[in-house]
Amino acid sequence: MGAQLRVYRQKIRSAQTTKKITRAMELISASRIQKAQARMAASAPYARAVTRAVSAVATYSNVDHVLTTERENPRRAAVVVFTSDRGLAGAFSSQVIREANELRTRLEGEGKEVVNYLVGRKAVQYYAFRRRVAAKEWMGGTDQPTFETAKDIADTLVDAFIAGGESESGVDEIHIVYNRFVNLVSQTPEIVRVLPLEVVDGVDEPGANDVLPLYEFEPEVDAVLDALLPVYIESRIFNAMLQSAASEHAARQKAMKSATDNADKLIREYTRLANNARQAEITQQISEIVGGADALVSAK
Amino acid sequence: MAELSVSVVSADREVWSGAAKQIVARTTEGEIGILPGHEPILGILSAGEVRITPVSGAPMVARAEDGFLSVENDTVTIVAGQAELVS
Numbered sequence: 001m002g003a004q005l006r007v008y009r010q011k012i013r014s015a016q017t018t019k020k021i022t023r024a025m026e027l028i029s030a031s032r033i034q035k036a037q038a039r040m041a042a043s044a045p046y047a048r049a050v051t052r053a054v055s056a057v058a059t060y061s062n063v064d065h066v067l068t069t070e071r072e073n074p075r076r077a078a079v080v081v082f083t084s085d086r087g088l089a090g091a092f093s094s095q096v097i098r099e100a101n102e103l104r105t106r107l108e109g110e111g112k113e114v115v116n117y118l119v120g121r122k123a124v125q126y127y128a129f130r131r132r133v134a135a136k137e138w139m140g141g142t143d144q145p146t147f148e149t150a151k152d153i154a155d156t157l158v159d160a161f162i163a164g165g166e167s168e169s170g171v172d173e174i175h176i177v178y179n180r181f182v183n184l185v186s187q188t189p190e191i192v193r194v195l196p197l198e199v200v201d202g203v204d205e206p207g208a209n210d211v212l213p214l215y216e217f218e219p220e221v222d223a224v225l226d227a228l229l230p231v232y233i234e235s236r237i238f239n240a241m242l243q244s245a246a247s248e249h250a251a252r253q254k255a256m257k258s259a260t261d262n263a264d265k266l267i268r269e270y271t272r273l274a275n276n277a278r279q280a281e282i283t284q285q286i287s288e289i290v291g292g293a294d295a296l297v298s299a300k
Numbered sequence: 301m302a303e304l305s306v307s308v309v310s311a312d313r314e315v316w317s318g319a320a321k322q323i324v325a326r327t328t329e330g331e332i333g334i335l336p337g338h339e340p341i342l343g344i345l346s347a348g349e350v351r352i353t354p355v356s357g358a359p360m361v362a363r364a365e366d367g368f369l370s371v372e373n374d375t376v377t378i379v380a381g382q383a384e385l386v387s
Contacts, residue, residue, distance in 0.1 A: 042313040049309055049379045053342055053370050147311045147381060215372070218343035219329050227328075227344040228368060234381060238311055 002281045008274035012267055019263035025088065026256035029249045032143065033184065036246035040181065043242055050228075050235040056215055057225055058197065065225045070196045074172035075165035077112045078135070078157060079103055080237075082178035082244040083120035085142045089248055090255035092179060092187070093122035099189040100177045107175075115160070115171050119153065119241070135160070135169065143245050150238035157237075158230045161195050174233075178240040179247035185254070187247035194236050197229070302336035303355055306376045308362050310383035315362065322353040323376055325369050332369075340372040349386070350378055361386040 058068055081100045083093040104114045116134040118124050120142045127134050136156055138149060163170030174195040179187045217224045307317035323334040326348040332341075345367045352360045367380025 039312065043311060045307065045309045045314045046311050046379060049307075049370070049377045053368060053377075053379070056342060056370075150311070151381065214340060215370075216339055216341040218327050218332070218341060223328070224342055224344055224368075227366075231366070231368070231379075231381070235311065 002277060005274055005277040005281060008270050008277055012270045012274065015263045015266040015270065019260055019267070022256045022259040022263060026253055026260060029253035029256060033246060033249040033253060036143075036242065036249050037181075040239075040242045040246055043238065047235050047239050050232050054197070054228055054232045057217070057221065057228060065222065065229075068197045068225070068229075071165070071172045074112055076115055076171045077107050077173040077175060078115045078117055078160060078171040079107070080117040080153070080157070080174065080176040081119065081123045082176065082240055083118075083123040083126075083142070084244075084248045085121040085140060087122065088255060089252035092248055092251035092255075093120065093126075095189045096177055096179055097123060097126055099191060103175060103177060103191055112173070117153070117157070119244075142241070143248055145238070145241035145245050147234075147238055150241055151234055154230060154234040154237045157195070158233055176237070176240050178244045179251075181243045181246040181250065184250050187251055192236070192240075194233055197232075302374060304334065304336055304374050304376050306352060306378070308350070308352075308364070308378045308383055308385075309380075310364075311381050315383050316352075316360070316385055319355045320352050320376070321355055323378075324351040325378070326350075327369070334371055334376060336374050338371050338374075340370075342368065342370045344368050345378070345380065 079100055081096060083096050087093070107114050116127060116132060118127060118134045118137045121139045124134065124137045124139060138153060141149060157171075157174050160169060160171045161174055165172035173193065175191055175193050177189065177191050180190040181187055303319045303321060304323065305318075306320045306323065308315040321335075325332055325334070325343070326346055327343040328346045329343070332343060334341075345364055347365055348363075350362045350364055350369075352362060354360065362378065362383060362385050364378055364380035364383040367378060367383065369379070370377045
């Protein structure tokens with residue numbers, strides 16, 4: 001077998017193997033999207049209830065609570081970046097990181113120091129490679145986020161926020177950057193400022209005629225806010241994680257589908273080339289035989 | 301008689317929803333009983349049990365950790381990071 005032909009066959013085989021892997025990953029992601037979407041839907045009542053309660057407290061009480069008032073001269077801002085643990089998901093992680101970089105530039109332009117909190121191995125690797133310091137990192141389980149992780153992240157953030165920018169590890173603002181799951185084809189990176197509170201960011205805004213009742217608070221407003229706001233942050237974080245997970249699967253499915261299509265194209269092209277090479281080899285052999293026979297005949 | 305429409309939600313799912321006659325919960329201030337027509341209230345639950353008396357069927361107990369409870373217009377929402385029905 002000719003050298004050329006062997007090279008082509010090798011390439012075809014390698015493309016076929018790659019195709020098998022990408023096809024399998026595509027199918028896995030496709031099945032996991034369903035589950036991720038179901039989890040998003042299942043957590044919606046909780047997010048709605050928490051958001052509603054928080055907006056009720058914030059609108060009907062004129063309290064100056066630490067968590068709702070913007071601080072004068074904010075000095076440090078926390079940025080939480082939600083990426084995936086694994087790659088092979090198209091622009092999923094890189095578009096969030098890009099957005100985070102823009103946010104960082106903007107915040108630094110406003111004279112704030114940025115404190116990074118990273119979720120997902122991809123973000124950790126990106127920052128480690130560039131020797132940027134992260135205050136805390138969470139790795140593992142980004143494709144199936146648990147509420148415990150969300151709670152851990154939220155606790156860390158609320159603690160840092162309460163400590164305040166004056167202290168060593170505290171912050172004055174908290175921003176989160178994550179991929180919002182729009183639908184199966186589109187996931188957009190989004191920046192949300194969670195603290196100080198911008199109540200009700202489009203999740204389920206009470207309509208104009210849907211007036212919130214005048215609540216009685218038990219024990220009293222301050223204590224209710226104290227207890228409610230960490231819960232609100234938890235729910236925002238958890239929601240961001242679920243959205244990010246669903247987006248990750250959708251992005252991976254799309255990326256793997258185009259990889260599979262690409263492998264198909266490669267296989268087709270190399271098959272053509274291999275056929276060409278084989279035919280050329282045969283033609284050459286025939287002409288060699290004919291030439292040899294001719295030489296024998298004329299030698300007689 | 302009017303009845304309460306109740307939903308118990310935890311972070312990852314809706315644990316229970318339905319109509320109820322009465323709810324007894326323990327807030328940080330003490331026990332609170334809610335009947336239809338209760339004024340709007342927002343209370344913080346201390347770790348403990350919420351007893352629900354549904355319109356039909358036997359009373360139920362739900363455990364709600366670090367949650368809160370809101371009542372408005374005979375709609376009761378019991379919200380907790382982790383909640384489950386005990387019986």
